[in-house]
Amino acid sequence: xxEKIFLSSPHMxxxxxxxxxxxxSSNWIAPLGPNVNGFEKELASYTQTKHAAALSSGTAALxxxxxxxxxxxxxxxxxxxxxxxxxxxxxxxxxxVPVFIDSEMDTWNMDPEILKKAVRDxxxxxxKPAAIIIVHLYGMPAKMDExxxxxxxxxxxxxxxxAEALGGQYKNKALxxxxxxxxxxxxxxxxxxxxxxxxxxxxxEKYITNARFLATQARDEAPxxxxxxxxxxxxxxxxxxxxxxxxxxxxxxxxxxxRTINQWYRTFLSDFDGITFLTEPNDQFFSNFWLTxxxxxxxxxxxxxREDIRLRLLDYNIETRPLWKPMxxxxxxxxxxxxxxxxxxxxxxxxxxxxxxSNLTQDQKDRIYRHLIEILKS
Numbered sequence: 001x002x003e004k005i006f007l008s009s010p011h012m013x014x015x016x017x018x019x020x021x022x023x024x025s026s027n028w029i030a031p032l033g034p035n036v037n038g039f040e041k042e043l044a045s046y047t048q049t050k051h052a053a054a055l056s057s058g059t060a061a062l063x064x065x066x067x068x069x070x071x072x073x074x075x076x077x078x079x080x081x082x083x084x085x086x087x088x089x090x091x092x093x094x095x096x097v098p099v100f101i102d103s104e105m106d107t108w109n110m111d112p113e114i115l116k117k118a119v120r121d122x123x124x125x126x127x128k129p130a131a132i133i134i135v136h137l138y139g140m141p142a143k144m145d146e147x148x149x150x151x152x153x154x155x156x157x158x159x160x161x162x163a164e165a166l167g168g169q170y171k172n173k174a175l176x177x178x179x180x181x182x183x184x185x186x187x188x189x190x191x192x193x194x195x196x197x198x199x200x201x202x203x204x205e206k207y208i209t210n211a212r213f214l215a216t217q218a219r220d221e222a223p224x225x226x227x228x229x230x231x232x233x234x235x236x237x238x239x240x241x242x243x244x245x246x247x248x249x250x251x252x253x254x255x256x257x258x259r260t261i262n263q264w265y266r267t268f269l270s271d272f273d274g275i276t277f278l279t280e281p282n283d284q285f286f287s288n289f290w291l292t293x294x295x296x297x298x299x300x301x302x303x304x305x306r307e308d309i310r311l312r313l314l315d316y317n318i319e320t321r322p323l324w325k326p327m328x329x330x331x332x333x334x335x336x337x338x339x340x341x342x343x344x345x346x347x348x349x350x351x352x353x354x355x356x357x358s359n360l361t362q363d364q365k366d367r368i369y370r371h372l373i374e375i376l377k378s
Contacts, residue, residue, distance in 0.1 A: 005318045005368065008189040008291060011254065011359040016246030023242050031216075033238030039245050040199075046248060047166075047174040047182070049201040051208035054236035054244070055215055058163040058185030058198035063090035064211040064234065065159045065181045065200060066131065071096050075130035076122055076337075080110045080161075081326040082344035083135040086185075087161050088327050096130065100328040100338040106281045108347060109142035110134055116150050118339040123154070132158050136165035136175045137324075138353075139191070139258075139288035140278055144170045144178050159183065163198070166191055167255035167288035176201050191254050191290050191358070192247035194240045255288045257358035262289040265354060268369055272376050274300030291356045293323060295347070301376060306352050312375045318368060323351030 019035055028034060036054050043052040055061050071077060073095030079088055081100035091098045101118055104111040115132070122129055132151055134142050151158045158179030162168070165175040166184055176182025181202040186194040200211050213219075218231025236244075262277075269275045274297035280287055296306040310320045325348055328338035355368060 002317050002367065005355050005360070005364050006357060007319045007321055007353060007355055008357045009359065010188050010193045010195070011357060013246055013250040015249050016243045019242030019245045020239060023238050028238045031235050031237045033241075035238045035241035035245055036236055039236070039241040039248070042245060042248050043184070043199055044201060046251065047184075047201050048177045049174070049182070050203045051201065051205050053200045053208045053211040053215065054241055055198045055200060055211070055234045056236060057086075057196060057234075058161075058183050058187070059086045059090060060215065060232065060234035061183035061185075061198045061200040061211075062087065062133070062159065062161065063093055063232070064214055065183060065207075066090055066094050066096070067214060068181065068207045068210055069131050069157050069159075071130045076127050077131045077133060078115065078118055078122075078129045078156075079133040079327070080135040080137070081328045081338060081340070082108060082137060082324055082347065083161065083327060084163075084324055085327065085330065085332075086163070087133060087135055088333060091133075098327070098333060098336050099129065100326075100333070100336065100340070102338075102340045102342070103137075103344040103347065104143070105343060107140045107142055107285070108137050108278055108344070109140065110147060111341075111343070112143055112146035112150060114339050114341065115147060119150060119154050119156070121339075122337075128154070129156050132156055133161055134158060134179065135161040135163075136168060138278060138293050139165045139168045139290035140280070141165070141168055141170035141175055141285045141287065144173075148178065163187075164190070164290045165288060167251055169286040171284045177203075180204065181207055186244055186247070191258060191288055192244070192251050194236070194244040194247065197236050197240050197244060199236075254358045258289045258292075258356060259287075261356055261358070261360065262292045264365070265292050265294075269294070269372070269376075272301065274298070274304075275376070289356070291353045293351060293353050295350050296352060297350070304376060304378075306350050309372070309375055310352060313368075313371060316367065316371045318355060318371060320355065321353045323348050323353065
């Protein structure tokens with residue numbers, strides 16, 4: 001069988017090893033250290049924020065963001081349904097209630113009109129939402145102006161889940177920088193990786209200071225180990241942060257490469273009326289196109305469905321994946337409130353993520369092209 005083509009595999013630049021070697025030579029192998037401090041400063045600078053905390057995962061960052069906002073048992077948090085479960089799990093960690101909001105078709109992100117209706121309805125029911133979590137799906141910016149206006153009108157804090165969106169911008173503002181806090185992920189499949197890791201970013205120094213404190217087991221200032229708060233083992237290690245610093249040096253190049261891959265797909269699939277892409281609505285939206293995603297109109301594709309394409313490509317050892325299954329359809333979250341009009345369910349039914357790694361070789365691209373064309377023409 002031909003070599004596997006992954007959906008989005010890690011892409012090392014060669015610069016990472018310098019920071020890792022430095023950590024070894026100085027014996028900064030334990031958590032924290034110069035690489036962590038440097039990575040945080042560089043992340044804050046890149047994302048146009050004042051402060052950053054390097055953490056073990058994007059999930060940890062979301063959890064600490066909710067704690068910073070005082071979200072507690074019984075509180076309600078409005079959240080995009082069209083996302084990965086890691087966006088929602090921390091809400092439940094806090095004993096709070098996720099309230100799911102459907103998407104709009106322009107960006108596939110949270111629909112401002114449905115959000116507005118949900119906020120009003122929850123308030124009428126006596127449960128003013130404690131927070132709103134916005135997801136910038138597949139690197140595409142959400143409609144932040146409309147969403148921010150609603151949040152400001154009802155005085156509800158916003159957390160931006162930019163786990164998939166580092167390098168993306170809305171009106172020249174970095175995704176993750178516009179809400180009260182933003183979260184990033186450096187998982188192995190992201191646009192840059194630390195193998196596993198994440199970050200919390202904010203212009204509010206208190207939020208980041210508290211996140212660092214809680215992430216290191218909430219150890220009080222004392223010569224002995226003393227704790228007056230429940231803490232977590234959420235801090236990023238100095239070794240991992242070194243990988244991140246090397247990766248961050250090439251983030252703009254990685255964004256450019258992903259956008260080039262996205263354009264490559266658009267060019268050779270443009271002849272097929274049944275294939276449409278997630279597209280920037282106008283020049284105020286700048287996506288990193290972490291993954292290139294398509295919708296498959298089975299009728300216009302001569303009866304070929306999303307699943308037909310996925311399974312045929314799998315036969316050729318080419319990895320693709322359906323779009324995220326909406327959270328309100330997940331068994332674990334089925335009991336929670338949801339404000340839906342069917343948009344994200346339709347997207348899930350016909351959507352597909354295509355191989356988008358910045359390290360795709362020409363031979364791999366030739367294979368993808370050959371087999372996709374063959375499938376769609378058959």
